Amino acid sequence: MPPILTDDIRQAYLDFFRSKGHAIIPGAPLVPENDPTVLFTTAGMHPLVPYLMGEKHPAGTRLANVQRCVRTQDIDEVGDASHLTMFEMLGNWSLGDYFKEGAIQMSFEFLTKVLELPVEKLAVTCFEGDTDAPKDEDSAGIWKAAGIPEERIGFLPKAKNWWGPAGQTGPCGPDTEMFYWMGKSKLPPAGSNPANDEANWLEIWNDVFMQYGKKEDGTFEPLAQQNVDTGMGLERVAAVMQAPSVTTDGAGRITVYETDRMKPILDAVSSIADQKDVAMRHPRIIVDHIKASVFIIADGVKPSNVDQGYVLRRLIRRAIRSARQLRIEHDGTFSPGIARAVIAQYAHAYPHLKAREQEILSALQTEEQQFVKALQEGMKQFERATAGAGSQIDGTTAFHLYDTYGFPLELTREMAAEQGMTVDEPAFRKAFEEHQKLSRAGAEARFKGGLADNSAETTKLHTATHLLDAALREVLGDHVYQKGSNITAERLRFDFSHEEKMTPEQIAEVERLVNEAIRADLPIAYHVTTVEGAKKEGAIGVFDERYGSEVKVYVVGEGKNVFSREICGGPHVARTGMLGSLKIQKEESSSAGVRRIKAVVAGGPAEIEVATEMENGK
16 A cells, blocks of 8 residues: 555545534634633644533534644653654544544544554553543443454543543543554554553544533533544654555554655754764654744744743754754754755645745744853853862752753753763752742643633633724724733733834723723624625634634624624623723733733623624624
C-alpha cells in the first residue's frame, strides 16, 4: 500500500464526517477568545464550550474540523518519536445528538474502512470506574460488537480515561482511547493492550463522552445534554500511515518527524548542523519548537515575560539551545531560516502563515539576537557564581540562571561539567516547582471563574464588551476592532486597535454611552445568518478563517434603536439593564497599535436570563 500523505488524511477525515451529516467548521486561533482558563487552544473543544453547555451552534448538532493546538505539559518529552508541542487535531462533535454507540462505530469505520488499518493492530482503553461513576462497560461492549477482541480492550482509571471538567465544575465524563501497535513484532502478542503494555502502543484517537456534570460539592450528576468530543492526532496517524507497512506482514515504524510534511523541516535543520546527533533529539526539538513558534506568532503573540509570550520565548530559546548543541550559528538567521521551511510546508493549509511571514521572521530574528545577548550576560553571572563555589553549583543559582537569563538546566549542567563541577539538580527542581506554584496561584487568582463557567458575572462582563466595542467605535472611529479579551468573574480586559492614548474626555464619553445603553434596558437576542449576511447588515467582526458558512449575530436593541450588532458565540444577558453599570478602571497600551481597557460592572441581578434566538431573524 502506498503511504497516505498528511494532506490526504486531513481531507479524508473531513470528507468522512461530512458524509455522516457533520457540518465542517473552521479551526479557531491558537489564543482562545474569552476563555482565561487556558493560555492556548489545547483541543478542538475549547472554542465550543458554550455549545457543549447548551448554546445552539449555528451549524447544527453534528460538527467536525481541524484544530491547530499547542500543549506544553509534555515539553520535556519532545524529541522522542511521537510528542509534539504544536499539532493538528482532527475532531468531531455531537451536541446532544449521537452518543457512545454512534461515536465508536464511526471511529471504527474510519480507522478500518477509510484508513484501512488492520484490526489486528488496533486496541482501545475504557474507564475502569470508581466511586464517582461506574465502569464503562457500555463502550467496551460497543467495541467488542464492532470487532475489537476482548483481550485488546484495557480499563484504566480517571487519570487516563476521563475528561474534565475544564474548571472545578462543569461537564465531564469517561473517554475511550484508540491505539495502534508500534512494537517490534509484526503483531501484538496475545493479551497485550495499552493498559498492560503501554510502551508498545501509540495513542491516535480519543472519544470523550460528556455525560456527567460535576457540582460544587464534588458530586456528579447526569447531564441533560450528553455530548461527544473527539480528537485524533494528525501527525501520529500520518506516522502510522506512512510507515513502510501497515499490513499484518510487516512492523515498519517511523516517527512523526519523518512524515511527509515534517521531514523537509528536519532536513533543513540537518543541512546546517555541524555536530551530528545520533539520537536525533536536538534536531527534533528544533523542528517542533520552531514550528510551534511560527504558528503562535502568526496568531498574534510576541515573545515576552508573561502568559503566551513567555511560552513562546521559552520555545524559541529551547530551540536555540539545541542549535548550540549542534554547533549551528545562531546570530539571528538560524530560527528565521527554519521558519521559512515550516511556512513552505504548511501555508497551503494555513494561508495566514504566508500572509504574516515577515512578521514571523522578524519576531524570531529579534528574539534570537536578544537571547544571544542574554547568554553573554548569563555567562558573566555563571563565572561569578562558580568562582570559589567548590565542586557544585547550588540549585538557587542554577534556577536564577534559568529564570533571569534563560539558561536551560542542560546548559548550566554542560558548562559546569566543563569546569569539573556538578549542579544540585534536586534543589533546582525544588526552586522550579516553587516558581510553578506561584505562577499557578497567580493564574488562578487572575482567572478565577473564567467565561468557560458561563456564570452570571462572566456573562454580564461578556455582554459589556459588546457595548464597550460599539461605544469605542462611536467615540474613536471605525478603525477600532477587538484584538483580544480576557474575562474573569471580577473584571473584563478588552484590547482594541487604536494608535493613541485615550484622553480622559474620550474615556468618560465611552463610559457614558455604555451606561446610557444599560439604563435603556435594551433587549438582546441573536439570529443565525451567513458571513455575507452579517457583513451586509453591518455586524462587527474580524472576518477571517475562524468563521464557518453560518454565524451568530448578537443584536443589542431593536428596530431603529440598535446599539450593537456583533458576531459572537455567546452567551449574553437578555437585557442590558441586567448589567447594572460599567466603570472603566484603566486605559493603557497593550502592544504597538493596540490599547487595553480594564473595566468592571456593578449591580444588576445575581441571577440572569440569557439572550435567546430571534423568532423572525432580524
